[in-house]
Amino acid sequence: MEQVLYIYNTLTRRKEVFKPLHAPHVGMYVCGPTVYGDAHLGHARPAITFDIVFRYLTHLGYKVRYVRNITDVGHLEHDADEGEDKIAKKARLEQLEPMEVAQYYTNRFHEAMDALGCLPPSIEPHASGHIIEQQQLVQQILDNGFAYESQGSVYFDVEKYDNVHKYGVLSGRSLENIKDASRELAGVGEKKNQADFALWKAAQPEHIMRWPSPWSDGFPGWHCECTAMGRKYLGNHFDIHGGGLDLVFPHHECEIAQAVASQGDQMVTYWMHNNMITIDGKKMGKSYNNFITLPQFFAGEHERLERGYAPMVIRFFILQAHYRSTVDFSNDALQAAEKGLERLLDAWTALQNITPDANGKVGIDYVNALKEKCYDAMNDDLNTPIVISNLFEACKTINSIADKKETITPEALEGLKDVFKTFAFDIMGIKAGAAGNAGGNAGAAREEAFGKVVDMLLEQRSKAKANKDWATSDLIRDNLAALGFEVKDTKDGFSWKLNK
Numbered sequence: 001m002e003q004v005l006y007i008y009n010t011l012t013r014r015k016e017v018f019k020p021l022h023a024p025h026v027g028m029y030v031c032g033p034t035v036y037g038d039a040h041l042g043h044a045r046p047a048i049t050f051d052i053v054f055r056y057l058t059h060l061g062y063k064v065r066y067v068r069n070i071t072d073v074g075h076l077e078h079d080a081d082e083g084e085d086k087i088a089k090k091a092r093l094e095q096l097e098p099m100e101v102a103q104y105y106t107n108r109f110h111e112a113m114d115a116l117g118c119l120p121p122s123i124e125p126h127a128s129g130h131i132i133e134q135q136q137l138v139q140q141i142l143d144n145g146f147a148y149e150s151q152g153s154v155y156f157d158v159e160k161y162d163n164v165h166k167y168g169v170l171s172g173r174s175l176e177n178i179k180d181a182s183r184e185l186a187g188v189g190e191k192k193n194q195a196d197f198a199l200w201k202a203a204q205p206e207h208i209m210r211w212p213s214p215w216s217d218g219f220p221g222w223h224c225e226c227t228a229m230g231r232k233y234l235g236n237h238f239d240i241h242g243g244g245l246d247l248v249f250p251h252h253e254c255e256i257a258q259a260v261a262s263q264g265d266q267m268v269t270y271w272m273h274n275n276m277i278t279i280d281g282k283k284m285g286k287s288y289n290n291f292i293t294l295p296q297f298f299a300g301e302h303e304r305l306e307r308g309y310a311p312m313v314i315r316f317f318i319l320q321a322h323y324r325s326t327v328d329f330s331n332d333a334l335q336a337a338e339k340g341l342e343r344l345l346d347a348w349t350a351l352q353n354i355t356p357d358a359n360g361k362v363g364i365d366y367v368n369a370l371k372e373k374c375y376d377a378m379n380d381d382l383n384t385p386i387v388i389s390n391l392f393e394a395c396k397t398i399n400s401i402a403d404k405k406e407t408i409t410p411e412a413l414e415g416l417k418d419v420f421k422t423f424a425f426d427i428m429g430i431k432a433g434a435a436g437n438a439g440g441n442a443g444a445a446r447e448e449a450f451g452k453v454v455d456m457l458l459e460q461r462s463k464a465k466a467n468k469d470w471a472t473s474d475l476i477r478d479n480l481a482a483l484g485f486e487v488k489d490t491k492d493g494f495s496w497k498l499n500k
């Protein structure tokens with residue numbers, strides 16, 4: 001690994017050199033979706049952020065095991081113990097089997113992720129398939145004295161834990177703060193302290209999702225699954241744990257406490273968190289009733305959307321901000337991202353049609369400097385907006401060369417293609433030919449078919465020219481121009497692009 005990668009560790013609150021425990025192997029766990037509804041724009045961000053981490057580490061030569069779970073056991077939001085199991089609630093409303101709901105939305109999630117160009121994780125474990133591992137975790141914590149049983153449920157004893165270890169190391173909250181914040185909540189119920197969280201919950205009679213346990217027929221607390229499955233697939237100590245910033249507290253804080261309470265030390269070296277997507281400055285989410293699902297984004301079916309946006313445009317929009325900055329949604333911002341992506345892909349197309357010149361002015365030094373700037377940006381905590389701005393700079397050069405205002409050596413031309421391919425396609429995961437309006441992969445396929453029709457017409461025009469049939473040749477060119485196609489005659493034949 002010749003590149004030195006720095007990543008921001010939420011636990012230490014600084015950028016640190018990334019040093020895996022068992023190089024070249026890297027273990028990465030990312031909190032996945034709760035599959036009781038369609039994924040929204042807020043879900044796209046962690047998926048894309050950690051796809052970039054996965055892609056970049058792989059590019060650097062690491063062998064990454066990327067685990068992202070599926071939460072199909074309904075968890076209790078905000079650890080409100082009186083709350084209802086979300087999946088079970090929806091399942092009753094729709095008169096469906098909970099696992100049917102979970103499977104349906106898992107499939108939809110996979111489709112959306114695929115459209116966004118996110119590579120599938122190496123392992124995608126389901127919480128419902130790891131009840132035994134979660135029960136083992138609960139038992140270990142009980143055995144070590146950091147949990148107690150109460151009316152069939154098991155709670156983590158935060159105060160007792162805090163006396164021995166320290167609770168709140170990730171979020172920087174003290175137990176006192178947490179107690180103060182919890183005071184408003186009504187009723188301590190079965191818990192000794194309001195800050196205690198459920199490791200196992202006894203199921204109410206109407207509760208559909210339930211499993212037998214030494215304590216009761218019930219279900220695991222939400223925080224258990226990531227600790228149990230992270231340990232199962234990545235070991236007691238692994239490199240990266242990721243998720244959205246909204247998971248720092250309580251979810252990841254509880255995960256740390258569970259790990260330390262069960263095995264005596266922390267499991268994770270680097271905690272990485274992406275920032276939120278806002279809409280009019282507010283977090284998107286079901287509880288705010290302002291979320292736009294990814295299928296709605298692709299189809300343009302939401303009152304806040306002027307039209308649909310291709311999945312690649314959404315990916316590019318998200319990558320234009322650093323993952324630790326917030327991104328505010330607007331139609332204008334998405335349309336600007338769409339133009340930017342088109343500019344990038346147009347330059348890539350132009351690059352394929354450039355004829356180099358042995359005495360070209362743009363040489364390999366230019367390409368090497370560009371490559372170094374792109375690596376520097378990625379190594380600085382995965383700064384994709386800087387990579388994009390470097391590529392935009394390169395687009396200017398490419399366009400000058402394409403317009404014959406500038407010349408490039410054969411070596412530099414190959415180098416430039418390689419830099420584009422590496423950073424735009426392999427690392428940032430942009431798919432060529434995917435900029436247009438809504439439609440995703442189907443849209444790209446249609447565009448390709450239309451493109452072939454234009455090629456066919458222009459081949460007819462070339463034949464007409466060869467036969468000195470200038471009338472037909474001009475007719476084809478003028479008609480295409482009227483439709484917005486700009487046709488250029490080149491040494492090898494022709495090139496065209498659609499200006500719209």
Ligand SMILES: [Zn+2]
Pocket residue numbers: 030031032226251
């Ligand atoms: Zn999690």
